[in-house]
Amino acid sequence: MSTETVTDLLQRYQQRLTGVFGSPQTVLQRGEGTRVWDADGNEYLDMLGGIAVNALGHAHPEHAAALNAQQNRLGHISNLFTSEPQIALAEKLLELSGAPEGSTVFFANSGSEANEAGLKAVLRHRKDTGKQRILALENGFHGRTIGALSLTHKPAYREPFGELIGPVEFLAPNDLQALEASFEHDDVAGLFLEPVQGEAGVHALDDQYLLKARELTRSHGALLVFDEVQTGIGRTGEWFNHLRVPGLQPDLMTLAKGLGSGFPIGGLISYGPQVSALLSPGQHGTTFGGNPPATVAGLTTLAVIESESLLQNAREVGSQLAEALNALDEVTAVRQYGLHLGVDLQVPGCTEPAKQLAGTALSKHGLIINATGEHTLRLAPPLNISPEEAAEAVQRLTAALADLTEKEHTP
Known part of the structure; x- marks a missing residue:
């Protein structure tokens, strides 16, 4: 030292x-x-x-011991291969999120990368359907990489870099009238939102707003993406914050932060076989994402949250x-x-x-x-x-x- x-x-x-x-x-x-x-x-x-x-x-002694044991057994292996912890963590996340049969998980290294994967799925959906508009919320924060930054509202984060991916339109949070108006022309490909906006000062979206977002996206063939990077993994007293609203389920959900309890790991959950098929072999990837130590960190975090x-x-x-x-x-x-x-x-x-x-x-x-x-x-x-x-x-x-x-x- x-x-x-x-x-x-x-x-x-x-x-x-x-x-x-x-x-x-x-x-x-x-x-x-x-x-x-x-x-x-x-x-x-x-x-x-x-x-x-x-x-x-x-x-945390269990977390440290599990990581140490995994490193002594098998470290990084690339995604040319898989490992039992990777499979087990995906299964556990699908169980906790209540995802239906045919849902899948993509593992990344951070929340920004998880949101990049979610945006890429929406862009694929945009190409397939011809629906061009992407919506996000004012005061939202989704990350610093170019795609995630395009979804982030704060001008001070965006403007130094000029034109980003887009155009992305920003709606006022909890404004039902603005939300409904944005779907009038049936040309929305995807809507990104945080159930609780953390960077903005911990402001929650109303249950009614979340349900209306689900209703509109479903009826107009748009994808609903929940960013639970900050609110997921028990932070708000639920495994995922949107579970506070009975029956509410997105098409895509991003997570990271608390999942590894300090070890870098993020993920994208795709709900159902149709959405899960948007990204096919060769269309997305990562070198480090979901490697054995990272997924052991995730499994141990979830296990301790349950046991304690x-x-x-x-x-x-x-x-x-x-x-x-x-x-x-x-x-x-x-x-x-x-x-x-x-x-x-x-x-x-x-x-x-x-x-x-x-x-x-x-x-x-x-x-x-x-x-x-x-x-x-x-x-x-x-x-x-x-x-x-x-x-x-x-x-x-x-x-x-x-x-x-x-x-x-x-x-």
Whole structure:
């Protein structure tokens, strides 16, 4: 282990790594459960979980043991071959998602790549049907690769690169009138949406909106694609967030983040034989996707979520967090779906309270949180966070708010 300080390591980072992430906040060296430690030995309570990735927290013993055992047995093999873990994980995901007979799974390495595969299936459908329009939602986020970026609404992410894949039309979330109007000419090939928009500050689509999207896409021969990259794998207290709406089923669903609990893996589920046949041999692929270590990470994550009742824990501890946060004077709203929380703040005299609070919480109170906007925090801790750790997180957040409030009132 290096004996260099955080300052030393950050200087090396700035000199050698491409600056797309700005300046890192610190250099983390180890973790255990919901806690991490940096190169200077400072301890932090992790309420972000690698942005909804570390479903089992850091260094979960079963996860680590399974990965180590698989690496000692068989590592990467390419997709000229398959392995038992790959087959078993596909079967488990199809079971958990309630996919009908004839459904299939494509494994990738990330959420962006999963959405690229979903977009490619929609483009194939567009070519086959002649329907030209592709729809997505305002405030949506689907990734940074060119196809996924084309589906992502935020202009700051898109405009530096000029013309992307498209044109993609963006609809206002939860606007039923706009949704219905977009299908008037029967020329839509596909609709992409997140059941809960995480990057936008954890805003859910209404059940009625999701059902209308299903009705319109089905009646007009368009594909409905759910991006559950951030909300899937138990994050919202359901295996997949759209399962909260009885009978709702997309044509395609993308997932990643929590699936490997820190090990890179993503996937595209195609529902039914017709949609599954859109991408045939040679039309898509990946070198690393679905290799034995990645799929073992996925299988172990799902097994631990079941054995430790983490869906229930996400619901219960998430509700505890929401109740405690709602009691804070500076909090104006909490949107809580399991352990996926958006928290709106209002601090008198502070124009960017969320960003400032995230910095103060980290530097002074050892709390990792994330600002998605000037006034909005996002919390996505490990699914196995305990009630005691959740209470500690609120205490640290309260102390950070007190510092921020005092600073704003200091002459």
